[in-house]
Each structure stands twice: as C-alpha cells, then as structure tokens.
Amino acid sequence: MNAVEVRGATKVFSTRRAEVRALDAVDLTVADGEFVSLIGPSGCGKSTLLRLIADLDAPTAGEVDVFGMAARKARLEHAYGIAFQQSGLLPWRTVRQNVELPLQLHGTAAAARRARSTELLDLVGLAEFAEQHPDQLSGGMQQRVAIARALAEHPRLLLMDEPFGALDEMTRERLQGELRRIVGETGAAVVFVTHSIPEAVYLSDRVVVMSPRPGRITDVVDVERRAMDGADDIREADAFFASVTAVREALHGREGAAPGARGVETR
Numbered sequence: 001m002n003a004v005e006v007r008g009a010t011k012v013f014s015t016r017r018a019e020v021r022a023l024d025a026v027d028l029t030v031a032d033g034e035f036v037s038l039i040g041p042s043g044c045g046k047s048t049l050l051r052l053i054a055d056l057d058a059p060t061a062g063e064v065d066v067f068g069m070a071a072r073k074a075r076l077e078h079a080y081g082i083a084f085q086q087s088g089l090l091p092w093r094t095v096r097q098n099v100e101l102p103l104q105l106h107g108t109a110a111a112a113r114r115a116r117s118t119e120l121l122d123l124v125g126l127a128e129f130a131e132q133h134p135d136q137l138s139g140g141m142q143q144r145v146a147i148a149r150a151l152a153e154h155p156r157l158l159l160m161d162e163p164f165g166a167l168d169e170m171t172r173e174r175l176q177g178e179l180r181r182i183v184g185e186t187g188a189a190v191v192f193v194t195h196s197i198p199e200a201v202y203l204s205d206r207v208v209v210m211s212p213r214p215g216r217i218t219d220v221v222d223v224e225r226r227a228m229d230g231a232d233d234i235r236e237a238d239a240f241f242a243s244v245t246a247v248r249e250a251l252h253g254r255e256g257a258a259p260g261a262r263g264v265e266t267r
C-alpha cells in the first residue's frame with residue numbers, strides 16, 4: 001500500500017483582497033518506505049502540499065490518502081509524525097518530557113513512555129541530555145529532539161518541512177546523515193520540503209520539482225540511490241553530481257533563468 005496518494009489536489013486561499021491558487025491539480029504518490037523531497041521556488045506551494053497531507057489544511061478540490069485512509073482519519077490514527085523548521089519544543093519540559101509528549105497525550109502508561117523515550121534518545125544520540133531543557137541544547141540538538149518526538153509513535157510516515165533550514169551547513173550535513181540512518185533503521189516513508197538541491201538529492205529516492213504559483217509538479221527526478229550509496233562519500237560520488245545536475249536543470253527549465261531559481265539554494 002502507498003504511504004501517500006494525492007489525486008488532483010487544488011488549493012485556493014481566499015483572502016480579503018484576492019484568491020491565491022497555491023496548488024493546481026497536483027498528483028503525487030509516495031510508496032511505503034520511500035523518501036521523497038519537494039523542491040521549487042519560494043511560494044510554489046511545497047508547504048501547502050505537506051499541510052494537505054498532514055490534514056492541517058483541506059484541499060479545495062481533489063483527494064489525499066495516507067496509507068489508504070482519508071487524511072483526516074490518518075491524522076486521528078497518528079499515522080505520521082511531523083517535524084518543522086522551528087523545532088516546536090516546549091521550553092518548560094525536559095528533553096525526555098518533550099519526546100514523551102505525544103505518548104502522554106494519547107494515554108500511554110508512564111513506564112512504556114519512559115522505555116520509548118530512552119530508545120528514541122539513544123537513536124538520535126541524545127541519551128545524556130534527557131533531563132536538560134531545550135534552551136540548554138544547540139539548534140541541531142533541538143532538531144534531533146523534534147525528530148525523536150516525531151518518531152515516538154512508530155509512524156510509518158514522516159512529514160518534514162525544512163527541518164534543517166535554520167542550521168549551519170556543517171550541522172545540517174551531519175543531521176542529513178543521521179536522518180538517513182534513522183529512516184533506514186525505522187523504514188519510515190518521508191515527505192521532505194527543502195530549498196536545497198544537494199540536500200534533496202542526498203536524502204531522497206525521488207525529488208519532486210514544482211513550478212512557481214500555481215504550484216504544479218513539473219518534473220520528478222529519480223535519484224541514482226544505489227550508485228550513490230555504494231560510494232565512500234555520497235557527496236563526492238559521480239551519481240550525486242548527476243542527480244544534482246538533473247534537479248537543477250529541471251528547475252531552470254521551468255524558470256528559463258540563470259542558476260539560482262529564486263528561493264532555491266544550489267550550494
């Protein structure tokens with residue numbers, strides 16, 4: 001069964017002054033266990049598409065299914081975890097209490113919560129920070145806590161909106177490596193919004209390229225995952241550069257512009 005199926009999704013925002021057509025008849029399928037990134041110029045509707053999948057917004061037309069369920073049912077059944085650019089941690093709770101929050105909200109007993117948070121903090125390498133508060137952690141560590149929290153209920157799907165967007169380049173590359181390892185270990189499917197072409201290629205099985213408003217999917221680049229994963233350093237592999245070039249060309253074909261479609265990082 002597919003993790004995500006979006007069929008003919010259109011989203012029109014009606015504001016007092018005008019109507020904004022953010023998405024226009026978008027079709028997207030994400031297989032179980034697949035890592036798909038969404039990339040495109042600023043304002044093309046990437047976050048809107050993610051919010052439709054998460055049932056944080058409803059499509060104006062079209063349908064969204066998550067593991068064969070309507071998006072709303074999937075949300076109620078906690079079929080996915082979410083992580084955004086702002087980690088969204090609660091400052092008055094410890095790291096462990098933040099990770100346990102979804103479990104607590106959904107009635108998991110204290111002992112089971114503790115066992116799960118211990119396991120998750122090990123997974124993201126933060127076991128010794130369990131009793132600290134978020135403001136005692138670096139931005140990268142806070143993002144790792146947010147990822148641990150998103151994984152708390154064993155979701156088979158993770159929805160991530162620029163989770164590393166606010167981090168410095170070195171931290172970002174390290175967390176990209178960690179995310180690949182974590183996703184490999186959990187087998188979760190991921191829909192990942194990013195502005196960075198190398199980040200999308202490093203992480204993904206497929207990179208979905210969107211057009212400026214109204215957002216449509218204009219290209220889908222299959223990343224040469226197998227060739228890349230065999231390399232000593234993925235970012236130095238020929239297959240990595242080939243896929244980066246393919247995504248860049250897909251974006252520029254759309255823009256008809258010189259490198260650097262607005263809002264897309266090429267570094």
Ligand SMILES: Nc1ncnc2c1ncn2[C@@H]1O[C@H](COP(=O)(O)OP(=O)(O)OP(=O)(O)O)[C@@H](O)[C@H]1O
Nearest residue numbers: 013015020022041042043044045046047048049263
């Ligand atoms: N709640 C809203 N009300 C009105 N317009 C909205 C709303 N949310 C998004 N939009 C508009 O829809 C379009 C798509 O927004 P969205 O945030 O999905 O783009 P994006 O591709 O994620 O952008 P960025 O890369 O800059 O984060 C934009 O023009 C935005 O202004």
